[in-house]
Amino acid sequence: MSNGNEPSLGCLPVHQSRVDSAPAADESPGNALKTKEWEIGMLQDEVAATQGIRIRRRPPSGPPLHYVGPFEFRLQNEGNTPRNILEEIVWNKDTEVAQMKEKQPLATLKKYLDNAPPTRDFIGALKSAYERTGVPGLIAEVKKASPSRGVIREDFDPVEIAKAYEKGGAACLSVLTDEKYFQGSFKNLEAIRSAGVKCPLLCKEFIIEAWQIYYARVKGADAILLIAAVLPDLDLRYMTKICKMLGLAALVEVHDECEMDRVLGIEGIELVGINNRNLETFEVDIANTKNLLEGERGRIIHEKGILVVGESGLFTPADIAYVQDAGVKAVLVGESIVKQSDPAKGISGLFGKDISL
Numbered sequence: 001m002s003n004g005n006e007p008s009l010g011c012l013p014v015h016q017s018r019v020d021s022a023p024a025a026d027e028s029p030g031n032a033l034k035t036k037e038w039e040i041g042m043l044q045d046e047v048a049a050t051q052g053i054r055i056r057r058r059p060p061s062g063p064p065l066h067y068v069g070p071f072e073f074r075l076q077n078e079g080n081t082p083r084n085i086l087e088e089i090v091w092n093k094d095t096e097v098a099q100m101k102e103k104q105p106l107a108t109l110k111k112y113l114d115n116a117p118p119t120r121d122f123i124g125a126l127k128s129a130y131e132r133t134g135v136p137g138l139i140a141e142v143k144k145a146s147p148s149r150g151v152i153r154e155d156f157d158p159v160e161i162a163k164a165y166e167k168g169g170a171a172c173l174s175v176l177t178d179e180k181y182f183q184g185s186f187k188n189l190e191a192i193r194s195a196g197v198k199c200p201l202l203c204k205e206f207i208i209e210a211w212q213i214y215y216a217r218v219k220g221a222d223a224i225l226l227i228a229a230v231l232p233d234l235d236l237r238y239m240t241k242i243c244k245m246l247g248l249a250a251l252v253e254v255h256d257e258c259e260m261d262r263v264l265g266i267e268g269i270e271l272v273g274i275n276n277r278n279l280e281t282f283e284v285d286i287a288n289t290k291n292l293l294e295g296e297r298g299r300i301i302h303e304k305g306i307l308v309v310g311e312s313g314l315f316t317p318a319d320i321a322y323v324q325d326a327g328v329k330a331v332l333v334g335e336s337i338v339k340q341s342d343p344a345k346g347i348s349g350l351f352g353k354d355i356s357l
Ligand SMILES: O=C(O)c1ccccc1NCC(=O)[C@H](O)[C@H](O)COP(=O)(O)O
Pocket: 085, 086, 141, 143, 146, 147, 148, 149, 275, 277, 279, 282, 311, 312, 313, 314, 332, 333, 334, 335, 336
């Protein structure tokens, strides 16, 4: 198991190096800059690869150029096209965040912090829901669409859905803010917050830069998501500290043993989500939650007092009972409840009882 300072033994680099696709040797200043950018990107990816991270960051200057005589050309599938949906989302987010930062640099964003609504206790809400109901505290997801399912709910009114979830006994809500792949938005997050919904809100975003954490806080989030498949240990450490400073909870998401071991080697993580969905292949298996909580890992989680959230693919009371038996005290559910005409009833159906009482 990783101590957080060294690469985990179980996490073998399965990463294709960018060396193969570096810009052609050329002494011009423009090409020298490109070469530098490629070297930095390569280093970033290679550090990540030693931690078992397969998701690469977007090549800084786009596809590399090749030269044959006077001709310049680019090749497809040469480390310059995303290899799976998660990588594609991350590369797109990179471009999106760069544009957003240009409009609102961090210094500007920090000025809005004083006027941001106070944060609510996300982890506390999950714990008290568990104690009150005897079943895992529910993080109900406001989810219109997803890459794996397409549009899940056509008549999508985020505030109405959020209010129905609250009425149905959700402890917290998860609001997708990615526009391109999930048809979510920060407007939805702000609208739910300002409509007086009391459940603490998770900003469900693909965070790759600290700037996004400040942005989420300004827009009314109480918690943010950090995905271990995307973020190296150093980022996880740094970003969880920023969250603490801003009064936000950080839900650190893992999908496999390697990611779980990395996260358990990092001090100060209080909330871990086990995603039953493989974000690279879309495969869903709720046994993943059970597998990652067995043996030594379960013992460490218990010892550290980490609250575990079972995420994705939960549809029935039997599914809830299965992940609860495995050791989770909270669940994150989207599809099965959002697609019900009355999402509050969808919650009772999911738990096999009314959890609002
Ligand atoms: O849901 C997807 O298709 C997806 C694809 C790529 C990256 C993330 C994705 N989903 C995020 C989630 O993990 C879920 O929205 C969340 O856990 C709820 O899952 P579900 O209850 O199965 O809707």
